[in-house]
Amino acid sequence: TNTPMPWVNVLANPRVGCVVSSTMAGFTFAHNAQQFKLTSWSNDIVRDNASEMLLINKQQFLPATARHSQGWSAFDAEYDGMKVAVRLFVAVDRMEKYYQIRVENTAAEPQHVQLDMVYKLVLGLSEEQTARYLYSEWDQASNSILVRNVYHPIYRHQVVRLTATEPLTDISLLRPNRKRLGLTLDIPAGTTRELAFIIAVDSFEAPAPQKPNR
Numbered sequence: 001t002n003t004p005m006p007w008v009n010v011l012a013n014p015r016v017g018c019v020v021s022s023t024m025a026g027f028t029f030a031h032n033a034q035q036f037k038l039t040s041w042s043n044d045i046v047r048d049n050a051s052e053m054l055l056i057n058k059q060q061f062l063p064a065t066a067r068h069s070q071g072w073s074a075f076d077a078e079y080d081g082m083k084v085a086v087r088l089f090v091a092v093d094r095m096e097k098y099y100q101i102r103v104e105n106t107a108a109e110p111q112h113v114q115l116d117m118v119y120k121l122v123l124g125l126s127e128e129q130t131a132r133y134l135y136s137e138w139d140q141a142s143n144s145i146l147v148r149n150v151y152h153p154i155y156r157h158q159v160v161r162l163t164a165t166e167p168l169t170d171i172s173l174l175r176p177n178r179k180r181l182g183l184t185l186d187i188p189a190g191t192t193r194e195l196a197f198i199i200a201v202d203s204f205e206a207p208a209p210q211k212p213n214r
Contacts, residue, residue: 009068011088016095016201020073020088022066025050027122028097030201036155037122038199051120054099054197056084057113081107095201102194105187116170116182117197119162123149131177143168145179148204161200 006021017033019041020026027041040051054061061084063075072089083104090097105111124130133151138144144163150156162179170182185193 007066007068009073011071011073011090011097013090013092013095016097017090018088018097020068022063022068023050024054024061024063024066024073024075024086024088025052027051028199030095030158031155035125036152036158037124037126038160038201040120040122040127052099052199053118054086054101055114055116055118056082058116061086081105082111082113097199099197100194101196102192103185103187104192105189108189110189111185111187113185113187114182115185115195116180117162117164119179119199121147121160121177121179123147123155123158123160124152127177134176136173136176136179138171138173145171145173145181147179157204159202159204161198161202163200164195164197166195 008019008021008026011018011020016030018026018028028038030036030038042049056079061077064077065075067074072087075086077084083106085102087100088098099117101115103113121134122130123134130149133149134147135150136145136147139146142163144161147160147162148156148158162181164181164183166183168181168183172180181197187193
């Protein structure tokens, strides 16, 4: 995966998309790749900065192999007693991007694996312009962190939803434009677990105004 310059794939449907490199770096956008970046983009043709990072037991996932194809990119790596495969794709008809993860325990004993997904959020043109205007909240019912840029002139009613297909057990909301979603997997020897981290865009529905009491 160590190419002279980032080797990238573009995955998109008409409303949401992403650019992903051979190191699994890149960024995600919705509606307009310039005006509504969901995660940060770096204009650097040599450095391959990541704005979305998968952590395996607190260490950044660095793929040993990468494959780009039409509609998906796949990444693989081996750890001590564990194989990790990640497939990245965008839904065909929904505003959703998936990190589909498969963890295989190749050891002779059970493994307790910590997975974290870290997002460097923008929700607009650039981090410098938007960081102070990002509003975040944890929604237990949907197992999601919900984020809005409440002052965006066009997309202030769009909500970015950060979630996973497994219950999240550890999240971080402390920094306006840095969000972390964490969970743990208990994997018996010789077995495999699969899950996905998802970044999605929904429309914000403001609560109906309350009628004044008389």
